[in-house]
Amino acid sequence: MSGLVIDDISMRFDLPNGTYVQALQDVTLDIKPGEIMSVLGPSGCGKTTLLNIVAGFLAPTGGETRINGHVVEGPDAERGMVFQQGALFEWMSVRDNVSFGPRMAGRKKSDYMGNVDHLLDVVGLQDFKEKMVYELSGGMQQRVALARCLANDPDVILMDEPLGALDALTREKMQSLVLKLWKETGKTIILITHSIDEALLLGERVLVMAPRPGRIHKEYRLPFAELGVNADLREVKEHPDYAPTREEILTMIWDMEEEIMGRTEGGA
Numbered sequence: 001m002s003g004l005v006i007d008d009i010s011m012r013f014d015l016p017n018g019t020y021v022q023a024l025q026d027v028t029l030d031i032k033p034g035e036i037m038s039v040l041g042p043s044g045c046g047k048t049t050l051l052n053i054v055a056g057f058l059a060p061t062g063g064e065t066r067i068n069g070h071v072v073e074g075p076d077a078e079r080g081m082v083f084q085q086g087a088l089f090e091w092m093s094v095r096d097n098v099s100f101g102p103r104m105a106g107r108k109k110s111d112y113m114g115n116v117d118h119l120l121d122v123v124g125l126q127d128f129k130e131k132m133v134y135e136l137s138g139g140m141q142q143r144v145a146l147a148r149c150l151a152n153d154p155d156v157i158l159m160d161e162p163l164g165a166l167d168a169l170t171r172e173k174m175q176s177l178v179l180k181l182w183k184e185t186g187k188t189i190i191l192i193t194h195s196i197d198e199a200l201l202l203g204e205r206v207l208v209m210a211p212r213p214g215r216i217h218k219e220y221r222l223p224f225a226e227l228g229v230n231a232d233l234r235e236v237k238e239h240p241d242y243a244p245t246r247e248e249i250l251t252m253i254w255d256m257e258e259e260i261m262g263r264t265e266g267g268a
C-alpha cells in the first residue's frame with residue numbers, strides 16, 4: 001500500500017493563440033494509504049487534469065507527485081485507472097479482460113488465474129466470465145473494469161466518473177460495490193464525480209475544487225463512506241449530517257457556476 005503526496009502541483013496549458021489556461025495552481029494534498037477521496041467541482045476546475053497528472057499521463061508545469069517516496073514520472077502499474085466507459089477490449093471475454101494486465105506482465109497463468117477468478121466472484125461476474133464484453137450491460141462492463149484494474153494489484157486506484165454513464169439503480173449498486181472493494185482491498189482511491197451524493201457516499205475525504213485557476217476550495221472529512229460499508233446507502237443518507245453537508249456543497253458549487261456564467265456573459 002502506498003501513501004500519495006501531491007506537492008504544490010500547477011498545470012498551465014499554453015494555447016496556440018498565445019494565451020494560456022491555468023488548469024491547476026498550487027494544489028497540495030497528502031493522501032494516506034487506504035484512504036478514499038472523492039473530488040467534486042464545477043466543469044473546468046481541473047479534476048481530470050489532476051487525475052491525469054497523478055496517473056503520469058501528464059507532466060505538471062510545477063510541483064511533483066510522489067508515491068512511496070518516489071516521484072511520478074509516467075504511467076506505472078502501481079497506479080490503476082478506471083474510466084467512465086470504453087476502456088475495455090470489446091472483442092475479448094470478460095476473463096481475458098480481467099487477466100489482461102498480469103498476462104501482459106508475463107506472469108505465469110497458474111500464478112494469477114486464482115486471483116482473477118476471485119475478483120470475478122467479488123464483482124459478481126463469475127457466471128459471465130466466458131461472455132464477450134459487448135454482450136454485457138453498462139453496469140456489468142464497469143464491474144469488469146474494476147476487476148481488471150484490481151488484477152494489476154495497484155497501490156492507488158484513480159477513477160474518472162466511473163459510474164457516470166449508468167442508470168440510477170445500477171449506479172447505487174455499484175457505489176456499494178466500490179465501498180466493498182475499498183474495504184476488502186485497502187487500496188488508496190481517488191474518485192472524480194459530478195454527483196454530490198456519490199462524492200458524499202464514497203469519500204471519507206471530499207475535495208471541492210474551484211476553477212480559474214483550478215485549486216482546492218474546501219475539504220471535508222466525513223463518516224458516510226465508512227458507514228456505507230455495512231449499511232444500505234439510503235440509510236446512510238438519513239444520517240443527521242448528510243443533508244446539511246449536501247446542501248452546503250450544492251450551494252458552494254452553484255455559486256461557483258453562477259460566477260463563471262457571470263464572467264462569461266460579461267465577456268471575460
Ligand SMILES: Nc1ncnc2c1ncn2[C@@H]1O[C@H](COP(=O)(O)OP(=O)(O)OP(=O)(O)O)[C@@H](O)[C@H]1O
Pocket residue numbers: 013014021022023041042043044045046047048049050214
Ligand atoms: N490539453 C489541454 N489543452 C488546453 N487546455 C486544456 C487541456 N486540458 C484541459 N484544459 C483546460 O484546463 C481546464 C481544466 O480542465 P479539466 O478537464 O481538468 O477540468 P474538469 O474539472 O475535469 O472538467 P469537467 O468536469 O468538465 O470534466 C479547462 O479549462 C480545460 O479547458
